[in-house]
Amino acid sequence: MTAERQGAGARRQAALVPILLFAPCVLVYAIFFIWPQASLLAISASSKSGPGLDQYARFFGDSYYWEILGRTLGMGITVTVITLVLGLPTAYVLARSQSRWAGLLLLLTTFPLLVSAVVRSFGWMVLFFRDGLVSRTLLALGLIDRPVQTMYTMTGVIIALAQVLLPLMVLTLHGVFKSIDRDLEYAAMSLGARPAVALGLVTLRLARGGIVAGSLLVFSLAISAFATPSLVGGARANVMATAIYEQTVELLDWPFGAALAAILLVVVLGLSLAYGALIEGRGELEAPR
Amino acid sequence: MQIELRQLRKTYGPAVAVAEISATIAQGKMLALLGPSGCGKTTTLRMVAGFIAPSSGSIHVGARDITTLPAHKRDTGLVFQSYALFPHLSAAENIAFGLRRRGVARAEREQRVTAMLDKLKLSGLAERLPRQLSGGQQQRVAVARALVINPSILLLDEPFSNLDAKLREGTGLELSRLQRELGLTSIFVTHDQSEAMSIADTIAVMKDGVLQQIGSASEIYEQPANRFVAEFIGRANFLPGRILTGDGRSHEVALDAGITVPAIASAHPGGSSRVEVLIRPEAIALTETGRSGSLMATVEAISYQGATVYVHARLADGTLVTCATTPESSRIAAQGDAIGLQPARTRLVSFPI
Numbered sequence: 001m002t003a004e005r006q007g008a009g010a011r012r013q014a015a016l017v018p019i020l021l022f023a024p025c026v027l028v029y030a031i032f033f034i035w036p037q038a039s040l041l042a043i044s045a046s047s048k049s050g051p052g053l054d055q056y057a058r059f060f061g062d063s064y065y066w067e068i069l070g071r072t073l074g075m076g077i078t079v080t081v082i083t084l085v086l087g088l089p090t091a092y093v094l095a096r097s098q099s100r101w102a103g104l105l106l107l108l109t110t111f112p113l114l115v116s117a118v119v120r121s122f123g124w125m126v127l128f129f130r131d132g133l134v135s136r137t138l139l140a141l142g143l144i145d146r147p148v149q150t151m152y153t154m155t156g157v158i159i160a161l162a163q164v165l166l167p168l169m170v171l172t173l174h175g176v177f178k179s180i181d182r183d184l185e186y187a188a189m190s191l192g193a194r195p196a197v198a199l200g201l202v203t204l205r206l207a208r209g210g211i212v213a214g215s216l217l218v219f220s221l222a223i224s225a226f227a228t229p230s231l232v233g234g235a236r237a238n239v240m241a242t243a244i245y246e247q248t249v250e251l252l253d254w255p256f257g258a259a260l261a262a263i264l265l266v267v268v269l270g271l272s273l274a275y276g277a278l279i280e281g282r283g284e285l286e287a288p289r
Numbered sequence: 290m291q292i293e294l295r296q297l298r299k300t301y302g303p304a305v306a307v308a309e310i311s312a313t314i315a316q317g318k319m320l321a322l323l324g325p326s327g328c329g330k331t332t333t334l335r336m337v338a339g340f341i342a343p344s345s346g347s348i349h350v351g352a353r354d355i356t357t358l359p360a361h362k363r364d365t366g367l368v369f370q371s372y373a374l375f376p377h378l379s380a381a382e383n384i385a386f387g388l389r390r391r392g393v394a395r396a397e398r399e400q401r402v403t404a405m406l407d408k409l410k411l412s413g414l415a416e417r418l419p420r421q422l423s424g425g426q427q428q429r430v431a432v433a434r435a436l437v438i439n440p441s442i443l444l445l446d447e448p449f450s451n452l453d454a455k456l457r458e459g460t461g462l463e464l465s466r467l468q469r470e471l472g473l474t475s476i477f478v479t480h481d482q483s484e485a486m487s488i489a490d491t492i493a494v495m496k497d498g499v500l501q502q503i504g505s506a507s508e509i510y511e512q513p514a515n516r517f518v519a520e521f522i523g524r525a526n527f528l529p530g531r532i533l534t535g536d537g538r539s540h541e542v543a544l545d546a547g548i549t550v551p552a553i554a555s556a557h558p559g560g561s562s563r564v565e566v567l568i569r570p571e572a573i574a575l576t577e578t579g580r581s582g583s584l585m586a587t588v589e590a591i592s593y594q595g596a597t598v599y600v601h602a603r604l605a606d607g608t609l610v611t612c613a614t615t616p617e618s619s620r621i622a623a624q625g626d627a628i629g630l631q632p633a634r635t636r637l638v639s640f641p642i
Contacts (some may be wrong), residue, residue, distance in 0.1 A: 192390035
């Protein structure tokens with residue numbers, strides 16, 4: 001009887017443990033994310049004459065803002081594709097390498113993350129100006145016949161963002177490839193699959209979850225990046241993040257800034273879910289073994 | 290098809306993984322590569338499978354030199370230690386994988402997969418994912434996947450090491466039956482000597498990348514080429530002594546422990562007259578003390594195993610000797626007793642020190 005009661009008590013205590021472990025995170029998340037986000041939504045739903053959706057009407061009624069949204073998404077997608085194309089083979093080779101240098105090389109790929117966005121952007125400026133290294137090298141190689149200005153262009157922003165976000169893609173994919181037993185590829189080959197087929201049917205298929213995670217990580221960081229677009233891109237590379245900054249800090253139009261933020265959030269969320277469902281096939285996030 | 294390894298060697302920079310191995314496996318026979326971990330057995334198997342390129346030497350299957358042929362063209366059935374089942378495919382899809390790669394038409398594919406499922410007692414589990422199968426079932430799916438493509442050779446990398454002891458023996462015999470029935474020439478990697486002895490026709494014992502001895506189970510057990518092989522296969526007692534008389538092949542050895550025994554010289558006799566004589570536990574009989582030709586010892590421990598009883602006894606000079614005897618014969622010994630140990634007059638092998 002007593003033992004039974006004790007057992008029940010212990011079970012209740014055991015049930016409390018996950019809640020207690022979860023609580024700090026939930027609390028921080030609620031105070032510093034959910035609450036401000038909710039206030040932001042509230043602000044966006046106000047206008048001079050009281051509550052209303054005027055701000056949203058203004059956004060969707062003006063092609064200028066549609067253009068900004070389109071530019072932002074285009075930038076995010078391009079950066080994601082570039083990091084995926086460059087990161088996938090890098091991560092695969094590093095994960096499969098037996099060399100003792102592999103660990104060091106992986107560490108090296110994370111170097112861009114250690115430099116502040118502002119310093120990194122100034123670095124790109126030095127390279128990108130009309131008289132900078134990039135332009136002069138291309139001229140010397142005879143690939144172009146007059147100096148190019150990469151500074152203050154979308155191309156420059158995309159190159160700079162891809163550079164800093166590539167490590168995140170490589171690290172995510174590296175972890176995933178490491179967790180996939182190499183014998184699976186060997187098994188596929190012994191069954192008659194040429195190496196490329198084995199890679200596609202087995203390794204990449206099992207890495208889908210990681211590819212989704214890495215892409216979403218890079219995409220969401222790219223479209224919310226502020227320092228790089230504003231320093232490298234300037235006025236010609238106006239994206240959502242810089243537009244929000246402009247509205248709230250320079251023009252002090254908080255409701256419209258809040259509406260821009262809310263629209264960006266919804267669009268990103270929608271695209272992420274669609275992308276996840278597309279890559280995962282049946283829409284399930286299944287971890288490889 | 291016959292498999293032939295010719296002076297196969299693999300080095301990684303200065304590190305030697307496989308020093309040199311030559312072996313011929315006749316059509317339908319099974320060779321076990323046996324040795325402790327790091328002995329080069331898995332490297333050898335992976336060279337035959339085509340995953341590792343040999344540094345030198347060649348591999349022949351039938352009349353064909355496959356040394357440089359890529360893995361996917363080798364037509365080998367391979368069973369991995371980890372089974373390496375594709376986790377996202379069902380048992381049936383796993384088995385069908387190789388048939389799809391070969392472009393086998395759907396109807397035939399389904400029929401062959403079903404036949405294989407039946408053969409390995411997996412019917413009813415076709416739609417299960419690997420993680421929904423027990424270890425033994427996963428192992429059978431791995432075997433089915435390797436066999437369904439009708440490979441010209443079968444390679445097995447420690448296929449039973451993840452199964453529990455009871456399951457291991459039955460699965461081993463079952464696999465050996467399938468292999469003989471299909472007439473598949475096979476190479477089988479293991480670190481377990483009893484597994485190798487029970488299912489392989491020929492055993493190649495390896496150590497540090499060097500082939501120590503190759504032969505049938507009885508050859509390797511009864512005439513080990515060196516001390517390592519003698520100790521790795523079964524249990525072994527070694528007693529030091531000096532050669533009295535004899536030719537290069539057999540001689541009389543005066544053991545330091547006090548008696549004289551006949552012994553056969555090992556494959557590599559040295560020049561010196563000092564030798565160690567291998568006496569297998571079952572070649573020692575327990576007797577009462579003082580009988581001529583027996584060694585005096587004190588019983589230290591008795592380990593009862595059912596059919597066999599191991600009696601561990603210590604000689605006067607401190608050497609521990611293990612005897613294997615029947616429960617009946619062991620009754621004369623009790624812990625702490627003085628006892629006589631009588632080595633058999635045959636089956637003793639001497640090794641130069």
